[in-house]
Amino acid sequence: MKxxxxxxxxxxxxxxxxxxxxxxxxEKVYCVVDAxxxxxxxxxxxxxxxxxxxxxxxxxxKLALTSRQLPHLEAHLKGSCLVDxxxxxxxxxxxxxxxxxHRLKNSEITLTEEAHGIEIAICEKGKxxxxxxxxxxxxxxxxxxxxxxxLDKLPDGLGNMYTDLLQEHAARSGTTExxxxxxxxxxxxxxxxxxxxxxxAVINSLxxxxxxxxxxxxxxxIRTCCGPLLELCEDQVMQIxxxxxxxxxxxxxxxxxxxxxxxxxxxPVIDPVLAHRRIAMMCIKYLQSGCLDEWQVPIRNxxxxxxxxxxxxxxxxxxxxxxxxQHAKSQKEWILKFPFLSYASNWxxxxxxxxxxxxxxFEQLDxxxxxxxxxxxxxxxxxxxxxxxxPHDFSTLHVAAFCGLTAYTERLLHRGADLNVGDxxxxxxxxxxxxxxxxxxxxxxxEHGARVAEVDVRGLAPIHHAAIRNKPAxxxxxxxxxxxxxxxxxxxxxxxxxxxxxxxxxxxxxxxxCRYGHVEALKELLKYLDQSQSLDGLLHLAADQGRAExxxxxxxxxxxxxHINDKDGNGNTALYLAAxxxxxxxxxxxxxxxxDVHARSEDQESEAPLRRRGFExxxxxxKKFGVGQTAIHGLVRCxxxxxxxRSVSEIKEILDLLxxxxxxxxxxxxxx
Numbered sequence: 001m002k003x004x005x006x007x008x009x010x011x012x013x014x015x016x017x018x019x020x021x022x023x024x025x026x027e028k029v030y031c032v033v034d035a036x037x038x039x040x041x042x043x044x045x046x047x048x049x050x051x052x053x054x055x056x057x058x059x060x061x062k063l064a065l066t067s068r069q070l071p072h073l074e075a076h077l078k079g080s081c082l083v084d085x086x087x088x089x090x091x092x093x094x095x096x097x098x099x100x101x102h103r104l105k106n107s108e109i110t111l112t113e114e115a116h117g118i119e120i121a122i123c124e125k126g127k128x129x130x131x132x133x134x135x136x137x138x139x140x141x142x143x144x145x146x147x148x149x150x151l152d153k154l155p156d157g158l159g160n161m162y163t164d165l166l167q168e169h170a171a172r173s174g175t176t177e178x179x180x181x182x183x184x185x186x187x188x189x190x191x192x193x194x195x196x197x198x199x200x201a202v203i204n205s206l207x208x209x210x211x212x213x214x215x216x217x218x219x220x221x222i223r224t225c226c227g228p229l230l231e232l233c234e235d236q237v238m239q240i241x242x243x244x245x246x247x248x249x250x251x252x253x254x255x256x257x258x259x260x261x262x263x264x265x266x267x268p269v270i271d272p273v274l275a276h277r278r279i280a281m282m283c284i285k286y287l288q289s290g291c292l293d294e295w296q297v298p299i300r301n302x303x304x305x306x307x308x309x310x311x312x313x314x315x316x317x318x319x320x321x322x323x324x325x326q327h328a329k330s331q332k333e334w335i336l337k338f339p340f341l342s343y344a345s346n347w348x349x350x351x352x353x354x355x356x357x358x359x360x361x362f363e364q365l366d367x368x369x370x371x372x373x374x375x376x377x378x379x380x381x382x383x384x385x386x387x388x389x390x391p392h393d394f395s396t397l398h399v400a401a402f403c404g405l406t407a408y409t410e411r412l413l414h415r416g417a418d419l420n421v422g423d424x425x426x427x428x429x430x431x432x433x434x435x436x437x438x439x440x441x442x443x444x445x446x447e448h449g450a451r452v453a454e455v456d457v458r459g460l461a462p463i464h465h466a467a468i469r470n471k472p473a474x475x476x477x478x479x480x481x482x483x484x485x486x487x488x489x490x491x492x493x494x495x496x497x498x499x500x501x502x503x504x505x506x507x508x509x510x511x512x513x514c515r516y517g518h519v520e521a522l523k524e525l526l527k528y529l530d531q532s533q534s535l536d537g538l539l540h541l542a543a544d545q546g547r548a549e550x551x552x553x554x555x556x557x558x559x560x561x562x563h564i565n566d567k568d569g570n571g572n573t574a575l576y577l578a579a580x581x582x583x584x585x586x587x588x589x590x591x592x593x594x595x596d597v598h599a600r601s602e603d604q605e606s607e608a609p610l611r612r613r614g615f616e617x618x619x620x621x622x623k624k625f626g627v628g629q630t631a632i633h634g635l636v637r638c639x640x641x642x643x644x645x646r647s648v649s650e651i652k653e654i655l656d657l658l659x660x661x662x663x664x665x666x667x668x669x670x671x672x
Contacts, residue, residue: 013517016049017546023053024647029061036067038243047076057649092128099130103137114148121151131242132161138228159259159266162229162248166267169227174216180225181268182210183238185275187230188246191349193237196222201340205286276350281361283347284368291338292378331382345383348403352438357407365408369396392424401429401445404438413448420451427456434462434478437471442478452483459491459505467509467525470518475509475525485509485525486533514538514554517547526553535560543574543590546583555593564595571602571628580634584653587631597662600628632658 023029033050054063067073069086077084097119104115111118118140126132136154140147155161170180182203186194200218203210212221223232229241240246248257249270259266335342354361369376380390380399390398397417400409409429413419420428430450433442442462446452455461463483466474479485488506496504513521529535539560542550551574554560565573575595578586580603591597629637635654 032064093123125154156260159257173224175225189275195236197339276353280350283344286344295378352404401433406441434474435465439473459489467512472520472524479528514542519549540568544577546581548585570604573599575631576601576634579631602628
């Protein structure tokens with residue numbers, strides 16, 4: 001809790017450890033992961049962890065995965081111990097026929113004689129897709145007599161079906177293709193699901209209401225313009241009926257949503273770049289429409305102003321919590337007046353996806369994000385992307401760097417924006433670009449003269465922030481422009497009290513990536529180290545935190561392997577620390593590289609006063625033989641803060657590993 005007071009800030013790998021540990025302690029768990037094919041590419045490590053979850057304890061954890069047959073997913077599933085059940089068209093068609101028969105029998109319409117013909121037609125045209133059958137049955141039950149006469153003209157496959165439904169419901173609802181496209185752009189490209197009320201508000205804010213006639217109701221038009229292809233959920237969120245419809249809208253070349261009929265005119269393909277551009281501009285226009293005119297921006301006079309929740313170490317927890325509560329209450333009241341305000345504040349999430357010069361958008365931004373402009377200052381205080389207000393003196397260039405608006409950053413610099421302007425935390429735009437992973441914006445700032453060694457009030461340079469946040473692309477840019485992977489933190493944190501904790505001065509980017517388990521960032525940093533530069537202490541730090549992947553990467557280096565059994569400043573070996581951390585994977589990696597299970601540790605840390613506790617990055621101590629505790633002692637006398645994080649099965653796994661390697665040495669008597 002001390003390290004991560006907010007669940008939103010807990011790294012994914014830490015959350016996964018907690019989740020997998022919780023499952024290990026349960027007698028029987030059924031874990032179902034549906035629609036893996038709808039997950040965005042680039043989550044290979046998650047897929048590996050997921051499969052390992054099913055392999056680790058098959059007697060107690062039953063894992064079921066569903067997905068379409070996509071090459072990048074099958075590459076991961078290939079050779080796994082999972083039972084592979086693939087759909088068989090003949091059996092699927094039988095199930096679809098049963099579904100059709102059930103719906104016909106339970107409807108108020110009698111179609112006894114026509115039922116068999118309906119089943120045959122839908123199964124043949126639907127190509128084994130339940131979604132096709134569901135939508136066609138919806139159409140059938142709305143007008144059975146007409147549907148039966150059109151069986152030979154049913155759309156062939158999903159592509160034709162989607163086209164027919166869009167054309168039919170545009171005519172029924174009295175809306176245009178442009179209005180349908182507007183609604184679908186919002187639903188498919190919003191950064192979070194949008195409620196119907198929000199869609200109504202933004203469309204009503206447009207001068208022409210998206211092309212609706214004066215007598216057309218906006219709410220009804222949104223709900224009916226796409227028919228069953230858009231669903232209204234219980235929480236009033238509008239959503240696409242199925243991922244394949246999104247694919248149909250974005251990519252006409254995908255085989256399973258291609259149109260086979262040449263007679264129908266295909267619905268216009270949605271261009272993601274143009275969609276994000278239009279959404280960004282509509283959001284900014286909404287913010288300029290008067291919804292922020294009466295928002296009270298608090299007067300902030302420096303250090304006492306609200307801090308971003310992103311800076312846990314800088315903020316007093318109780319004060320920040322109180323400010324956040326007050327801020328959230330005010331926000332809720334304002335959103336009741338202006339339903340789209342909350343989403344409109346997220347315009348940077350769309351603007352950041354645009355590249356190149358865009359005169360119209362830039363002119364709109366020029367009129368909005370101006371220092372001192374009430375709308376701009378109100379937005380900074382309102383935007384929930386930061387959970388609290390931006391720091392004091394957060395300038396226009398800070399916003400552009402923070403949000404990754406690369407082309408607009410260049411525009412501001414050409415217009416003379418102060419490149420090294422600092423906010424209340426003495427953070428310049430280059431620091432925010434680095435910490436948010438905006439590597440292209442970062443490069444532009446450096447090329448215009450931003451200082452890569454610039455430090456904030458905590459003594460952290462851009463490279464420290466990029467390491468803490470695991471931003472390898474930002475690290476690559478900084479290292480290419482001369483930043484050092486061994487640059488030390490140059491100042492204490494503002495709340496540092498000497499007698500209550502250890503100093504953080506001197507901590508390097510390598511320190512942070514090993515502490516937090518950022519493998520990608522570590523690999524990037526190591527590229528810029530030569531054999532003569534020291535890696536002392538990093539193995540112990542990673543082992544103490546249970547960072548198995550980090551330990552594995554470090555042990556690829558001879559200068560690390562040669563000192564695998566050395567002791568740290570508290571007299572502990574890396575294996576002892578890994579056992580005390582109760583992390584089986586880390587113990588296994590160390591044993592694989594011949595870590596000595598007989599080595600003795602002193603564990604001075606647990607006996608020291610509070611001010612001396614914590615890992616210290618100092619050169620390893622000289623080995624002492626025959627004195628102290630072995631790794632098994634570390635496992636069984638683990639500190640209380642770790643006991644609740646590991647399951648009995650994981651502890652037993654570590655014990656089995658250690659005993660198996662050192663069975664000729666250990667006596668079981670000390671466990672009594």
